[in-house]
Amino acid sequence: MDNSPNVAAAGAADDPETVEITDSGASLMTDAERRERQIRRVVGVIVAVTVLSLNFEQIQLLTGPNRSVLIQATVTGILIGGVYGLVSMGLTLIYGVLHIINFAQGALMTVGMYSAFSLVSRFGFDPYATVVFTVAFLFVIGAIVQGLLLNRIMKESLEKQLLLTLGLSVFLENVLLLLFSPTPRAVQLPYARGSTSVFGITVEWPFQVFGAVASLPRTIAFFGAMALAGLLFLLLQRTSLGVRIRSVADNPRGAALVGIDVQRTYILVFGLGAACVGAAGALVLPFLSLEPTTGESFNVIAFVVVVLGGMGNVVGAILGGLIIGLTQQIGGIIFTGQSNLLGVFVVFVLVLFLRPNGLLGRAH
Amino acid sequence: MQETLQRRLSGIDVNSRAIILIGLAALFVPQFAAGSNLDVATRIVLFAALSSAWNIMAGYAGLFSFGHAAFFGIGAYATAYLLAVQGISPVVGLVVGAIGGALFGLLLGYLTFRYKLRGAYFVLTTFAFAEMLYLIAMKFSPINGAVGLRVPIRREESWWWMQFAPNSPNYFYLMLIYLLITLVAINMLMRSRTGQYIVAVRDDEDAASALGINPLRSRLIAVAWSGALTAAGGTFYFQYLFFIEPPLAFGPNISVEILLPGVIGGMGTFWGPLVGSGLLIILGELTTSFVRQPPEFLSFLQGRSGLDLALYGALLIGIIMFLPRGVYGTLAHRWEVRRERQVHRAEASSRDGMKEQRDD
Numbered sequence: 001m002d003n004s005p006n007v008a009a010a011g012a013a014d015d016p017e018t019v020e021i022t023d024s025g026a027s028l029m030t031d032a033e034r035r036e037r038q039i040r041r042v043v044g045v046i047v048a049v050t051v052l053s054l055n056f057e058q059i060q061l062l063t064g065p066n067r068s069v070l071i072q073a074t075v076t077g078i079l080i081g082g083v084y085g086l087v088s089m090g091l092t093l094i095y096g097v098l099h100i101i102n103f104a105q106g107a108l109m110t111v112g113m114y115s116a117f118s119l120v121s122r123f124g125f126d127p128y129a130t131v132v133f134t135v136a137f138l139f140v141i142g143a144i145v146q147g148l149l150l151n152r153i154m155k156e157s158l159e160k161q162l163l164l165t166l167g168l169s170v171f172l173e174n175v176l177l178l179l180f181s182p183t184p185r186a187v188q189l190p191y192a193r194g195s196t197s198v199f200g201i202t203v204e205w206p207f208q209v210f211g212a213v214a215s216l217p218r219t220i221a222f223f224g225a226m227a228l229a230g231l232l233f234l235l236l237q238r239t240s241l242g243v244r245i246r247s248v249a250d251n252p253r254g255a256a257l258v259g260i261d262v263q264r265t266y267i268l269v270f271g272l273g274a275a276c277v278g279a280a281g282a283l284v285l286p287f288l289s290l291e292p293t294t295g296e297s298f299n300v301i302a303f304v305v306v307v308l309g310g311m312g313n314v315v316g317a318i319l320g321g322l323i324i325g326l327t328q329q330i331g332g333i334i335f336t337g338q339s340n341l342l343g344v345f346v347v348f349v350l351v352l353f354l355r356p357n358g359l360l361g362r363a364h
Numbered sequence: 365m366q367e368t369l370q371r372r373l374s375g376i377d378v379n380s381r382a383i384i385l386i387g388l389a390a391l392f393v394p395q396f397a398a399g400s401n402l403d404v405a406t407r408i409v410l411f412a413a414l415s416s417a418w419n420i421m422a423g424y425a426g427l428f429s430f431g432h433a434a435f436f437g438i439g440a441y442a443t444a445y446l447l448a449v450q451g452i453s454p455v456v457g458l459v460v461g462a463i464g465g466a467l468f469g470l471l472l473g474y475l476t477f478r479y480k481l482r483g484a485y486f487v488l489t490t491f492a493f494a495e496m497l498y499l500i501a502m503k504f505s506p507i508n509g510a511v512g513l514r515v516p517i518r519r520e521e522s523w524w525w526m527q528f529a530p531n532s533p534n535y536f537y538l539m540l541i542y543l544l545i546t547l548v549a550i551n552m553l554m555r556s557r558t559g560q561y562i563v564a565v566r567d568d569e570d571a572a573s574a575l576g577i578n579p580l581r582s583r584l585i586a587v588a589w590s591g592a593l594t595a596a597g598g599t600f601y602f603q604y605l606f607f608i609e610p611p612l613a614f615g616p617n618i619s620v621e622i623l624l625p626g627v628i629g630g631m632g633t634f635w636g637p638l639v640g641s642g643l644l645i646i647l648g649e650l651t652t653s654f655v656r657q658p659p660e661f662l663s664f665l666q667g668r669s670g671l672d673l674a675l676y677g678a679l680l681i682g683i684i685m686f687l688p689r690g691v692y693g694t695l696a697h698r699w700e701v702r703r704e705r706q707v708h709r710a711e712a713s714s715r716d717g718m719k720e721q722r723d724d
Contacts, residue, residue, distance in 0.1 A: 002392055103486050156688060158483050160430045163627055164684045166620065177670030267400060289493025292670075296616075300495065320713065339499045348492050353479045 007251050040354060047350075061184025072212040073329035079214060081325020082222035083280050085318040087298050090276030090307035093232075097249040097269045100150065100161045106299025107169040108178075108274050112138050113279030113290050114176055120187050120285075127187050127286050128220065134278035142274025146267045154266070169299075176292040185290040189217055218284040224283045229318055232276065236314060245269055250311070301328075301343070304348040310358025319359070323347075383547045390540050394533030406536045406604065410597060413543040415625035415637035416550055421631030422556060425586035426566030427476075430487045431494030432622045434472075434593040435465040437501065437613030439598025441522065444513040444608045445506065454526045455724045458599040465595025466588040474646025475588035477580050491619075498614035513607030515602070526603040535604050542600050546593050548656075550634070553589055562586045564581035594622070624676065628683050639692040647679065648672045 043348070059328060087109060094102045094265025115137055116130040126132075153160055195204045207214045236242035247255040248265045256262045288294060305324050324344055331343020351358070384433070397405050399694060414436065421427045442464050443457030475481075481489050502510045521528045528534040553559045561582040564572040569579050602608045612618065629640025651672040658665045665671060687694045 069678075082693055095484070099484075101487065120443035135485050152685065153688070156684075159422075159631075160684055162430075162484075162487060164681055165682065167677045167680030169677070170620070171674050174672075174674035174677060178665070181668070213639065221382075253522065286597050298551065303491070307485075307488060311665060321592070342496065342499045345492055345499065347495045349489070352485060352489055352492065353475065356479065356481065356485055 005112070019164055022103040040091035044350075044354070067331060068212060070330070071209070074326060075209055075212040075214050076218070077329035078322060079218040079222040079331075082203055082225040082229075082318075083284055083321070084298070084305055084325055085321025086225035086280045086283075087277050088309065088317040088321050089229055089232060089314055090273035090280075091302045092306045092309065092312055093236075093276070094270055094273040094315060095306065096314070097245060098146075098150070098154070098161075098266055099158070100165065101158070101303075102165045102270075102273065103162060103299065104145075104165040104169040104172065105273070105277055105302055106295035106297070108138060108141065109277035109281045109294070109298055110176060110290075110292060111116075111141065112278035113173055113285050113288075114180060115186060115278075116282040116285050117185055117290055120357035121185075127189060127282065128224070129180040130285075131224070131282040131311045133273045133281050134282045136278075138278025138281075139271040139275040143267045143271035145274070146270035150270065151263055151266055172293050173296075180292065182291060186284050186288075187290075189214070189286045215287065221283040221287070225280060228276070228279050232272070233314060235272075241268075297341070301344065304309035304344055304351075307348065307356070308351050308359060313358055316358050323359075342363060369534045380548065380551050382711075383544060383551065387540065387544045389482075391537075394536055399531060402531065402533065403537055404645060404649050406539050407643050409536065409539040409543045410600060410604070411545040411621065411625050411645065412638040412641035413539070413624045414594055414597040415641055416543075416546050416634075417590050417597065418622050419552070419626045419633075419637050420550060420586050420590040420593070420633065422626060423472055423636075424559070424566065425562050425583060425590075427473075427583070427587065428487055428722075429490045429590075430623070431490035431492070431619050432594055433616065433618035434490070434494040434497050435594035436598040436601070436618055436622065437494075437497055437610075438464045438468055438591075439483075439595030440602045440608045440613045441501065441507055441513075441598070442595070443599040444515075445601050448513040448516060449506070453524055454599055454603055455524060458596055461595040461599050462592040465589075465591035465593075465598075466616070469587040469589075469591025470584055472591075473584045474580075485604055491595075491616075494614055494619055495616065498610055498616075501610040501614055510610060512607060512612075519685060526600075538603070539600055542596060547634075549589065549593060553585075554634075558582060558585055624680065626677065626690075630688045630690025630696065631697055633693045635696075636690050636692040640690065643691065644676065644679075649674065651675055 080234070088107065091102055091105045094100055094105075112134040114133050116125075116127065119125040119130045119133060120127050149164060149168075149347040150161060153164065163353030195202050206216065207219065234242075236245060244255070244260050244265055246259060247258075248262055249271075252262050255265070277295075279299075280298070301324060305317055308323060309318075324347070327343050327347050328340050329348075332338075332340030335342055393405050414432075418429060418432050421429050439458075439461030442461035444452045446452040446457040446460065447454050472490065476486055476489055480637075501507060507513060515527065518525055520525050521532065521534070526538060554562070561572065562579045562585065564575075564577060565579045565582050573579050598613065605612070625640030625644055626637040627640070628644055629638065630636030655665050655668060655671050683690065689697055691722060
């Protein structure tokens with residue numbers, strides 16, 4: 001960006017008048033841009049200082065005797081952030097390849113949770129064994145949705161596709177309400193308290209870290225989500241399937257020209273995106289109360305994470321998930337008396353305006 | 365040719381006489397509908413107006429809002445706070461709420477324009493703003509947080525306090541006035557030069573600004589009108605419901621309820637939101653009564669909630685798949701295409717006739 005004046009001057013060197021105009025025009029542009037960047041920085045600092053000074057007492061408390069509260073929030077935030085990362089990875093994959101904002105991501109997650117719940121309560125499955133089933137089930141649902149519905153309106157406007165997923169979300173949520181009623185459900189983990197031995201190291205649950213508590217279900221959810229996210233990343237980076245998906249994301253027409261079935265790749269991608277929330281749903285089931293609307297909050301958070309990480313950026317989704325997990329938990333302490341989602345939305349709006357391409361994305 | 369077609373589809377050429385006719389016809393609705401039927405009619409009118417206001421942004425200006433609950437809630441809570449806490453008439457609340465809605469719209473419109481948030485980013489921004497107001501309202505003590513506010517009951521009926529006996533047809537007339545004002549405002553706005561600019565900027569911002577149209581100005585006007593009219597709906601909703609709480613004012617479901625009639629009826633058409641509102645609310649009413657007394661083989665549905673919304677979802681999917689212009693939009697488009705073709709044919713035959721004459 002900073003080289004552009006030189007390039008413009010060199011390109012028009014044989015016409016001195018043009019050089020001057022182009023040069024001054026270009027440097028004016030960069031001046032304006034630089035000034036704007038400075039203004040942004042100043043505004044950001046002012047906002048941050050005001051917010052923090054308003055809550056100065058809370059922060060003093062945190063560094064003082066209540067430090068364990070902060071550590072607890074950090075541990076909880078990171079653990080749940082891993083799950084946010086997995087949910088968001090599905091959303092960002094769908095956006096990156098299909099350019100669809102999938103409003104049904106949360107509802108699909110609830111479907112995954114209820115199917116896991118049914119397997120546990122009816123057939124006595126271990127909650128974590130259901131992951132295999134929910135991943136396959138949600139993959140099929142996602143593939144059907146893309147194949148039967150979305151593939152036919154891929155050429156329509158963004159709003160049409162968004163509204164279709166919205167309709168799907170309303171439909172799924174209320175079918176679940178019809179089938180399971182609004183009564184909250186919960187799954188108990190029989191071995192949540194006890195000890196585990198890994199490589200000769202015995203861990204007592206709930207696990208103590210610097211005075212903070214990490215419960216077994218949350219720890220499993222975090223590592224499970226990270227492992228699955230890693231697998232998906234390897235699939236995208238290291239397999240021929242991944243190459244196919246990435247080439248369709250880059251240039252669908254070019255991909256079609258070299259013989260890739262674009263429609264089928266779309267089906268696959270939506271299936272994979274849905275499978276992510278299938279897995280996430282089964283992983284969070286042991287520590288969340290389940291209602292037909294449980295997935296909604298994950299939906300909202302996943303949007304924030306996806307914008308934060310850069311829409312379509314798979315690694316950014318994991319990073320963004322961790323950041324938002326932390327923001328939610330620590331923001332809940334700093335903004336006492338407010339919903340812990342408020343801090344998340346403040347971050348959301350700031351990122352939308354200041355870094356719309358995400359933390360890892362290049363400035364536009 | 366394409367130009368006139370486009371303009372007629374966007375409803376700018378709509379005759380304001382139709383609005384007056386609708387108003388006159390609707391005056392007699394309370395004669396035929398009473399009790400729960402009057403409630404259905406009242407809600408149809410309310411959501412027709414709300415969705416029409418949404419349509420200014422989403423349909424005419426091409427700014428798809430997924431967070432109209434923000435405007436709606438501002439109107440509802442401005443009235444609720446002034447009435448329930450300060451004891452000031454909802455007529456004042458109506459004005460204050462509408463101004464608040466317009467100002468919030470200006471803020472949203474300016475920020476999204478300034479930071480060039482388009483498409484998916486614009487949708488997510490509107491969503492995030494509504495959600496933030498929702499979260500703040502849940503914990504904001506001056507407006508009673510999650511508990512909500514109630515209309516203080518008065519002894520006598522009064523237009524100034526917008527309060528009447530239960531089942532009074534006056535509530536219907538109140539909503540009807542709101543709808544008519546909204547329709548007249550939209551009609552005037554979209555027939556004006558500014559309205560033409562708004563549509564021009566939607567269709568091609570670069571071309572429009574090359575012709576000297578200020579895209580920011582026309583966009584702000586659209587957003588401010590949409591915000592003010594939607595906020596006014598919040599006032600009437602609060603007076604009709606007697607109660608408001610954050611999920612009923614700022615909840616994401618409200619945003620969906622406001623945009624659905626417009627989408628089902630036809631975005632960017634003048635009559636679409638009205639048709640959509642009628643269809644949706646009558647469908648909702650039918651399914652509710654169906655669930656109350658289902659036939660033998662579906663008896664498991666008895667007393668269960670969710671069927672009406674599940675049908676809404678399915679209907680929305682069906683409309684997007686098969687009638688992407690919406691119910692009214694598709695009909696209007698067909699009718700328009702046929703008319704254009706007739707005009708075309710008439711022109712062609714008269715030209716042929718002239719040619720033959722000349723040949724003679």
